[in-house]
Amino acid sequence: MKIPFGDLSRQYKVYKKGFDTIISGVFEKGNFILGENLLKFEENFARYLGVNHAIGVASGTEALFLALKAIDIKNGDEVITVANTAIPTISAIDFAGATPVFVDIEENSYLINPELIESRITSRTKAIIPVHLYGNPCNMDKIMQLAKNYNLNVIEDCAQAHGAEYKGKKVGTFGDFAAFSFYPSKNLGANGDAGMIVTNSKELAEKVRLLRNYGFEDRYKSVIRGFNSRLDEIQAALLDFKLTKLDYWNKRRLEIAKKYMEGLESLPLILPEIKPDTSPVFHLFVVRAKERGRLIGYLMKKEIAVLIHYPIPIHLQTAYEFLGYKKGDLPVTEKLSKEILSIPIFPELENKEIDYVTTSIKKFYS
Ligand SMILES: Cc1ncc(COP(=O)(O)O)c(C=O)c1O
Numbered sequence: 196m197k198i199p200f201g202d203l204s205r206q207y208k209v210y211k212k213g214f215d216t217i218i219s220g221v222f223e224k225g226n227f228i229l230g231e232n233l234l235k236f237e238e239n240f241a242r243y244l245g246v247n248h249a250i251g252v253a254s255g256t257e258a259l260f261l262a263l264k265a266i267d268i269k270n271g272d273e274v275i276t277v278a279n280t281a282i283p284t285i286s287a288i289d290f291a292g293a294t295p296v297f298v299d300i301e302e303n304s305y306l307i308n309p310e311l312i313e314s315r316i317t318s319r320t321k322a323i324i325p326v327h328l329y330g331n332p333c334n335m336d337k338i339m340q341l342a343k344n345y346n347l348n349v350i351e352d353c354a355q356a357h358g359a360e361y362k363g364k365k366v367g368t369f370g371d372f373a374a375f376s377f378y379p380s381k382n383l384g385a386n387g388d389a390g391m392i393v394t395n396s397k398e399l400a401e402k403v404r405l406l407r408n409y410g411f412e413d414r415y416k417s418v419i420r421g422f423n424s425r426l427d428e429i430q431a432a433l434l435d436f437k438l439t440k441l442d443y444w445n446k447r448r449l450e451i452a453k454k455y456m457e458g459l460e461s462l463p464l465i466l467p468e469i470k471p472d473t474s475p476v477f478h479l480f481v482v483r484a485k486e487r488g489r490l491i492g493y494l495m496k497k498e499i500a501v502l503i504h505y506p507i508p509i510h511l512q513t514a515y516e517f518l519g520y521k522k523g524d525l526p527v528t529e530k531l532s533k534e535i536l537s538i539p540i541f542p543e544l545e546n547k548e549i550d551y552v553t554t555s556i557k558k559f560y561s
Contacts, residue, residue: 196551198539200500201380205543210436214386217432228425229408232432237391239438243358244365246373246393248400251426252407255354255376258390259287259324261424262372265392265402266348268293268321275315276324276352277307278508278520279528283376284326284352285509293321295518297510299525303468305329305481305535308527309337316341322348327356327366329467329504330382330448330478335361335369342370350374355478357383358445362472367393377426377434380541382448382478383441385430444542448477451540451549455480458553462560465534479504480540487536490559494538497555502537 207214221232233251241249252258263274270292276284278297288295296315301308307325323342325333333351342349349370353359357375359366367373377389392403402419405412410421426434452475456466465483469475481504484490494501508528510520522529538552 196548197498198500198544198548198552200502200537200539201541202543203379203384203386209543210440213436214433217436218429221429221432224428227428230428230431232428232435233426236426236431236435236438239435240375240391241393243438243441244367244393246368247395248397249391249393250400250403250407251431252390252392252403253424253426254283254388255352255374255378255390256283256287257407257424258374258376258392259284259350259352260291261403261406261422262350262374262392263287263291263293263322264406264422265399266322266350266371271319272321273317273319274322274324275312275320275347277326277328277528278510278525279305279505279531280326280328280352280509281354281505282509282512282514283354284324285515287374288324289515294319295509295515296320297520297525297528299527300531302527302531304331304333304470305531306331306333307338309334309341312338312341316345316347320345320347322350324350324352325370326352326354327359329481330356330359330476331467331470332356332359332361332366332473332475335366339369348372354378354381356476357381358441359476360474368395371396371399377430382445382476383434383437385434387427387430389426389430389434391426445476447542448540449475451544452477452480454546454549455538455540455553458549459556462557464556464560477540479537481535481537483531483534484536485534487534490556491536493559494555497551499552499555500539503532503535504537506532508532 351373354376377385410417410419
């Protein structure tokens with residue numbers, strides 16, 4: 196049996212009629228940018244999360260970038276985040292002109308360790324970007340308290356956590372802003388690039404709306420220095436339809452995660468932990484294996500696709516050498532990057548495929 200890491204053609208097989216009708220509907224109307232589909236999706240996405248405003252943009256990276264611009268991040272400002280994240284979290288900080296400042300992660304959640312944030316705050320710190328990585332919510336109580344004490348902005352990176360909850364509230368509703376990615380393989384994915392910024396602040400929402408469209412208050416009337424970062428009508432219409440399936444898809448991801456957890460229970464693998472005050476959405480199913488290299492080789496032979504999220508922590512990436520970090524600066528991040536491994540999880544993964552993955556891993560350890 197061949198198990199892909201993801202397979203969006205399976206989603207198309209299920210929803211072909213719906214997708215085709217939506218796409219031809221947009222073509223028939225002939226409006227492709229900033230139209231009614233975007234407005235509808237923005238409204239529905241804001242309602243889904245329980246926030247006042249949602250602003251569609253071109254990608255998750257640009258959602259982070261424009262959120263930073265909206266809080267007037269300037270050259271030399273510092274933004275606290277983690278090195279165990281996707282590169283774009285850092286690209287956005289870097290392109291906004293700020294300096295990313297890395298904090299180590301918790302050994303059991305692989306997320307930002309809130310206990311270590313305070314020691315990294317300086318007079319230049321402007322914001323914290325907690326990343327709800329793999330679909331797991333960060334400890335928002337502690338982060339928001341610190342932000343309040345030091346008067347910092349919080350931008351949640353929710354690229355991997357659509358629908359995840361912390362203490363019964365959706366992630367993305369805690370900070371000043373949250374950034375979502377709709378990269379195709381995300382829990383809510385477009386069929387191209389797309390992203391969203393959400394906020395409860397009317398003023399910040401208005402600023403982001405200007406920023407994403409050349410600062411246009413009116414056609415050809417630019418009131419602030421802006422940019423082009425828009426979520427197009429085809430993607431918006433598809434995403435609005437897919438939003439109605441998100442809870443169902445997340446439920447299936449959780450079901451798959453539970454099957455993996457049962458099946459892999461007594462092996463010398465560290466499995467994901469679900470914290471009592473969180474409802475994760477399992478964008479990824481990440482295990483830890485001391486003998487990762489051998490396990491990957493074995494799974495490749497079994498034709499099971501696996502990936503590592505992420506093999507090189509950002510503070511050790513060539514592109515970010517200029518930040519001046521060295522090996523050993525983030526010991527937990529570095530240790531975990533050598534042991535973590537993501538096994539396939541996506542809503543259309545079949546039970547027989549899940550069984551094949553668990554049986555194969557069991558055989559490796561037998
Ligand atoms: C944690 C994280 N942040 C930001 C992004 C950027 O999103 P996008 O690919 O839509 O620019 C991604 C996805 O790639 C991500 O996983």
